[in-house]
Amino acid sequence: MDFQLNCPIPISEYPVITMAHGSGGRLSHQLIDKMFVPTFSSEQLSAGHDGAVFSAGSGNLAFTTDSFVVKPIFFPGGNIGDLAVNGTVNDLACCGARPEYLSVGMILEEGLPMDELWKIVLTMKQAADMAGVQIVTGDTKVVDRGSGDKIFINTTGIGRVKQGVSIDPSSCKPGDIVILSGYIGDHGVAIMSAREGIEFETGIESDSAPLNGLVEEILEASNNISVLRDPTRGGVATTLNEISRSSGAGIVLDETSIPVRQEVQGACEVLGLDAMYIANEGKLLVIVKEEDSEKVLEAMKNHPLGTHSAIIGKLTEDHPSIVRMTTSIGSSRIIDMLTGEQLPRIC
């Protein structure tokens, strides 16, 4: 292969990787959409899901990967271990799959205290048990001090797609309803509060949790689900932008309906952040046909991880591929994709 092939990203403009390339926002999308997807070119990658689905025997399997580089590795409500298990469990659940098998790839930095590793390993086992998934294969590498940061964990998962389920963002249509499973921003604020140098105490814990049980209730309640997504990096705003762009439909949100804890709102004001862009690790966005929306909302509210679920908006033909929010004072503003990076190493 000719390495002189033009790089699809203009090198004069973007000569090096920056933190923003890992933000989940605009530069992350540029890297994925211009470099990775066209070069690796496969049907599944082009679909732009969080996971790949392929047929195996009589059904379909879902396959998804995630690396975790969160800093610090221990934070209120969890650590990198349960985050790594839940993150991949949730991506499988969002493919409409029942998570079955996980691989674990660890990159350890020389000097990592053995007892910290042990705590993380125990937490991973506990999270795997809670989600009903088995860890079946793994790999461990060690890098010299200063070439890593304590521990990075890759989890890759395989799940079986529920018979008859097809989650397809391209089936979104104007009129569809957007439901969110609960309070936004908890994970990001918990990480911020745990970081050195950030001097505030919120009492907020990460919402890290396995969503597969909640997803099962939703799929039981309705066959009319177009999208299931967990709004992690880039937050609810970025995930809704991705859905809006891939479906071509506009989305209109009602600010007053979006559940945000007062402490999270307060922390965001202090830090100059917007909760709509902050990562969540145990929340679900659902897009469902209007006729099934109340049924689905009801099912979600009956699940422990969805008690604060709310309808937060709907799809519209008024402004294709654009997300707008009607604010509490009645005005309307565009909610764009995250530009640059707001909170690095959040997951």
Next chain:
Amino acid sequence: MDFQLNCPIPISEYPVITMAHGSGGRLSHQLIDKMFVPTFSSEQLSAGHDGAVFSAGSGNLAFTTDSFVVKPIFFPGGNIGDLAVNGTVNDLACCGARPEYLSVGMILEEGLPMDELWKIVLTMKQAADMAGVQIVTGDTKVVDRGSGDKIFINTTGIGRVKQGVSIDPSSCKPGDIVILSGYIGDHGVAIMSAREGIEFETGIESDSAPLNGLVEEILEASNNISVLRDPTRGGVATTLNEISRSSGAGIVLDETSIPVRQEVQGACEVLGLDAMYIANEGKLLVIVKEEDSEKVLEAMKNHPLGTHSAIIGKLTEDHPSIVRMTTSIGSSRIIDMLTGEQLPRIC
């Protein structure tokens, strides 16, 4: 879960992770066998293969993961990209599976030159095409400068196990023959020669290559294959020790039959290394019933990646779970598992 549960590795003796925990040798095994396998406890992990096999529909699927942290990322004969694709392709092939799908998880360090990333991505695509495997899902994270080292890549793969094939190290029996597919140590010496500060020029290139084609020829030639393994970290010596321990059989090797290039032998002498412990990335160890050994050797020699294949030893009941080598001067010595670490960050 109670985090006060005793850590299965004595913390007073091993308070922190050291480079030797990533060597593939004794401390790597301690970490895996004492901490990871019993804690994550699944049937597949306990089998101690490089990959997990599970049933799906009418057949079996193999599932394997590997993270790559090689330094430097470009070296004679390849770069971290083809290494990452071939490494996982080879682990699937060693499960007797035809590699089908790969996930790619990248951890990029802030400041990585965009053109280096582009070269790596192109190389991955080229390697995937050569192995006939599709990259179907991925994830990208960026860590701040000094918290990573240019690029780490996790590849996780799924393959379909050939009908009727069962590769099972526990089926090894005394009398079985050990075949090696070619010259040892090329990859490790290529990495060493590319490292800053190592001032010798060998002309040796990494042997990084996809072994699935060679494996198909072998499985075509015989149904009596007990083990297929690619001797990467820890080299031929460590892999044979793993096989010997898990099967309980001893292994006796003939030093004069082991293919080593003169330049590799020379480099090892200069560096005080033993080629038997040096990583390979395109070599295969096969254990086969004696009656099929000539047939399999013939099939291997007819494949471009196996032209230098040789019978290097056999399994014996004389010294259970121990590997011995008859040297060129007629003496015999124990070939133990790698202790400590010989070449860090080789893959």
